[in-house]
Amino acid sequence: MSSRQDELIITVNTGSSSVKTGLFVGRRGEHSPQLLARGKLDGIGVQPRLKVIRADGSGVQDRSFSLSQVGDLQSAFLQVYQALCASVDGRQPTLIGHRVVHGGTAFCAPVAIDQCVLKQLRQLEPLAPLHQPHNLAAIQMLLDSQPDLPQIACFDTAFHAGRSPLSQLFGLPYALYQQGIRRYGFHGLSFEYVSQRLAKLAPAVAGGKLVVAHLGNGSSLCALDGGKSIEVTTGFSALDGLPMGSRCGALDPGVLLHLLDRGEDARSLETLLYRQSGLLGLSGVSSDMRELRASTKPRARMAVDYFAYRIVQEVGRLAASLGGLDALVFTAGIGEKDAELRAQVVQRLAPLFGLALDDDANRRHATRIEARHSARLIFVISTDEESMIARHTWRLHRERNT
Numbered sequence: 013m014s015s016r017q018d019e020l021i022i023t024v025n026t027g028s029s030s031v032k033t034g035l036f037v038g039r040r041g042e043h044s045p046q047l048l049a050r051g052k053l054d055g056i057g058v059q060p061r062l063k064v065i066r067a068d069g070s071g072v073q074d075r076s077f078s079l080s081q082v083g084d085l086q087s088a089f090l091q092v093y094q095a096l097c098a099s100v101d102g103r104q105p106t107l108i109g110h111r112v113v114h115g116g117t118a119f120c121a122p123v124a125i126d127q128c129v130l131k132q133l134r135q136l137e138p139l140a141p142l143h144q145p146h147n148l149a150a151i152q153m154l155l156d157s158q159p160d161l162p163q164i165a166c167f168d169t170a171f172h173a174g175r176s177p178l179s180q181l182f183g184l185p186y187a188l189y190q191q192g193i194r195r196y197g198f199h200g201l202s203f204e205y206v207s208q209r210l211a212k213l214a215p216a217v218a219g220g221k222l223v224v225a226h227l228g229n230g231s232s233l234c235a236l237d238g239g240k241s242i243e244v245t246t247g248f249s250a251l252d253g254l255p256m257g258s259r260c261g262a263l264d265p266g267v268l269l270h271l272l273d274r275g276e277d278a279r280s281l282e283t284l285l286y287r288q289s290g291l292l293g294l295s296g297v298s299s300d301m302r303e304l305r306a307s308t309k310p311r312a313r314m315a316v317d318y319f320a321y322r323i324v325q326e327v328g329r330l331a332a333s334l335g336g337l338d339a340l341v342f343t344a345g346i347g348e349k350d351a352e353l354r355a356q357v358v359q360r361l362a363p364l365f366g367l368a369l370d371d372d373a374n375r376r377h378a379t380r381i382e383a384r385h386s387a388r389l390i391f392v393i394s395t396d397e398e399s400m401i402a403r404h405t406w407r408l409h410r411e412r413n414t
Contacts, residue, residue, distance in 0.1 A: 171200030
């Protein structure tokens with residue numbers, strides 16, 4: 013697969029029940045590492061299953077585990093790590109790049125990780141309780157077992173860090189903003205990748221006014237102008253903006269005061285907002301869009317319709333922040349695969365922006381799905397956060413060694 017002079021990079025994207033990884037090779041003189049294989053172990057704690065697939069699509073491993081073999085995130089990460097190394101004859105990586113959801117005010121660019129950096133990142137765990145602890149668990153494991161192996165943290169918040177202060181403010185006392193209570197924005201690695209991909213696919217429009225819809229179990233929209241983040245729907249935590257799989261999205265803070273007066277505490281509210289709300293809470297059926305589409309229960313349809321309704325509202329707000337709209341881009345699991353949702357969103361936006369779908373292209377999940385008479389372009393672009401992590405990791409490594 014690669015020569016002995018090449019440097020291997022493993023990217024790590026950990027969640028509460030899955031570990032997604034990529035194996036890349038970096039070569040001198042090349043800015044973008046080349047993908048060799050992808051690995052994913054999901055169903056952790058329930059029904060663990062590992063898949064490793066080479067870049068050409070051929071399978072390397074497809075294996076299920078018992079809970080005694082893979083019962084937690086650390087054992088899952090170890091299995092994926094070993095499987096990727098085995099796919100290149102046991103060679104070990106030179107670099108590890110991690111997705112870390114929250115960088116706070118201190119980390120606005122990728123950074124080499126040591127115990128001091130890790131301690132700072134742990135302080136941000138309450139702001140992203142579904143992600144940050146799991147992101148950091150793999151980092152800690154490698155720091156303990158291979159302390160000399162360079163690790164790089166790549167932050168979901170970093171892409172949004174250069175936004176106008178007006179976009180980062182809350183209507184709270186300014187002293188709180190100075191203390192770090194501000195709108196950070198998330199899914200930055202995905203938005204950055206899509207922006208760069210669009211620059212290759214459609215350079216004439218990539219530098220214009222875009223709204224990118226990252227729609228998955230976690231969802232958000234980003235307004236880009238000239239390839240830079242101008243506005244985003246998420247804020248201080250990953251709760252704001254759109255309703256998500258089990259997260260509430262934008263909420264009147266008075267609701268929280270009311271629930272506190274009724275006897276709820278911070279931990280019960282955390283569970284409510286992060287784990288019991290969104291599509292799951294509204295439908296009473298599932299957080300999975302595929303299951304909601306298949307359900308005949310009225311609340312399942314209501315949850316989907318509300319999701320589409322909120323996307324439309326936020327597209328309008330972001331377009332106003334941009335002062336116009338040149339193109340709409342769908343990405344991530346739901347955005348890339350749910351043609352019906354795209355149709356719902358575009359139909360509602362049509363009177364405002366002159367959008368129109370090519371129904372056949374939309375059903376085929378083509379890259380361009382607008383009709384010929386559409387006043388704006390509409391794209392479906394597969395995101396690839398692992399590739400973005402690999403690029404940042406390789407760039408920082410080269411800078412540190414020149």
